[in-house]
């Protein structure tokens with residue numbers, strides 16, 4: 065891996081969706097941005113400005129876009145679904161606003177999912193990684209619980225454990241604290257920033273919350289699908 069190269073680079077990325085009435089809506093318009101390894105970036109902007117859309121593209125959850133997306137200088141153009149999934153499992157942790165936990169799986173089984181998809185861990189290594197991930201979010205004692213018996217903050221911490229369990233280079237969070245009270249939200253945010261500070265993880269945070277955004281090294285504003293740099297500090 066070349067350290068001088070941005071870990072993520074978007075060049076002229078645009079995306080459209082087709083509305084039920086047949087009209088075309090541009091969700092991301094000509095976005096060009098780079099993310100350096102070990103940095104934190106907030107993507108802020110009004111509801112409907114395209115934040116989730118661009119996060120989904122960067123997280124390889126949506127392949128329907130034009131322009132170029134590169135990881136460590138390699139374009140994902142032409143990657144098969146299998147290649148995208150493999151890369152996502154190995155390198156990207158995604159935290160969704162609504163937690164997206166599987167309700168009929170216990171906490172431990174939810175956290176195990178990315179390890180199972182990647183198929184490269186022995187049972188023993190999986191067990192160790194899951195224990196460490198649950199410990200890091202303070203939920204070791206809830207491993208056997210089902211998501212419905214947990215509070216919102218606990219469910220979001222499980223979602224973060226699931227995103228962290230593979231030791232990803234990149235964490236993308238879509239409103240990770242949106243459903244949480246301030247104190248719980250701060251605790252969840254601390255977990256994410258710890259990864260940036262301790263492991264040089266690259267954090268991309270989609271948020272409405274100016275206080276959370278201000279904890280990031282850089283803020284980018286989205287307006288009607290366009291990205292605008294805000295500040296670097």
Ligand SMILES: Nc1ncnc2c1ncn2[C@@H]1O[C@H](COP(=O)(O)OP(=O)(O)OP(=O)(O)O)[C@@H](O)[C@H]1O
Nearest residue numbers: 081082083089091110111112113114115116117118
């Ligand atoms: N699959 C889809 N079908 C129709 N419209 C869509 C679809 N996906 C996104 N949109 C529209 O595209 C625009 C951008 O949506 P997006 O979810 O990216 O915005 P956002 O900034 O994340 O909003 P929020 O802060 O409310 O989550 C919105 O107007 C949304 O309604």
